[in-house]
Amino acid sequence: MDLFENDDMKLINLLPRDGEVYYHGKVLDTLTADMYLDKCLSELSWEHDRALIYGKEIVTKRKIAWYADKPVSYTYSGYTKMALVWPDFLREIKQRVERDCGVVFNSCLGNFYSSGDEGMSWHSDAEKDLVESGSIGALSLGGARKFSFKHRKTGESVSLNLEHGSLLIMQGTTQQNWLHSLPKTKKDVEPRVSLTFRQMRF
Numbered sequence: 001m002d003l004f005e006n007d008d009m010k011l012i013n014l015l016p017r018d019g020e021v022y023y024h025g026k027v028l029d030t031l032t033a034d035m036y037l038d039k040c041l042s043e044l045s046w047e048h049d050r051a052l053i054y055g056k057e058i059v060t061k062r063k064i065a066w067y068a069d070k071p072v073s074y075t076y077s078g079y080t081k082m083a084l085v086w087p088d089f090l091r092e093i094k095q096r097v098e099r100d101c102g103v104v105f106n107s108c109l110g111n112f113y114s115s116g117d118e119g120m121s122w123h124s125d126a127e128k129d130l131v132e133s134g135s136i137g138a139l140s141l142g143g144a145r146k147f148s149f150k151h152r153k154t155g156e157s158v159s160l161n162l163e164h165g166s167l168l169i170m171q172g173t174t175q176q177n178w179l180h181s182l183p184k185t186k187k188d189v190e191p192r193v194s195l196t197f198r199q200m201r202f
């Protein structure tokens, strides 16, 4: 039996309070996940992310690619980015993720971490352009990485391992009450892509 499922095979909320996180485990078989990883690496438009931190420009090691139903713009950390339209294979993955999440997504922020030296520090995704209490469905491809949550007030933490072809869902009040991060690691890990499907307000 899976550690993340109870007797009724219903997924267990990984957070003890104030939010909901469900780990669906591997939703894609290895061959399909390998094929999608190759497509993500060769066909998505990866760029280093830029942010203004205290007026200073920071360029991330991690690369991002952003897709949406419309060529909308999204402003965060002082920069405005334009969304690209869905390539067919990404639309296919979106539909797969929607089936498991039971919600419809209108955008996807892809992240590409070429090694364990790249990660994402503590943050939440409750940006003003996201639907309040909307779901985020994150599909992982490539090298497995640790993912952590930390409660904003109590400091409680929860961590899990995100495997190749797996799906993680964050919903409800998770973004308001918890931070999450993808810690860097000294371990020799394969490159990783995460496709974070979102419900944006546009």
Ligand SMILES: O=C(O)CCC(=O)C(=O)O
Pocket (backbone or CB within 6 Å): 109, 111, 120, 125, 138, 147, 162, 180, 182, 194, 196
């Ligand atoms: O790479 C991941 O799995 C998570 C990325 C993330 O937190 C984000 O895109 O906001």
Ligand SMILES: [Fe+2]
Pocket (backbone or CB within 6 Å): 123, 124, 125, 180
């Ligand atoms: Fe995030």
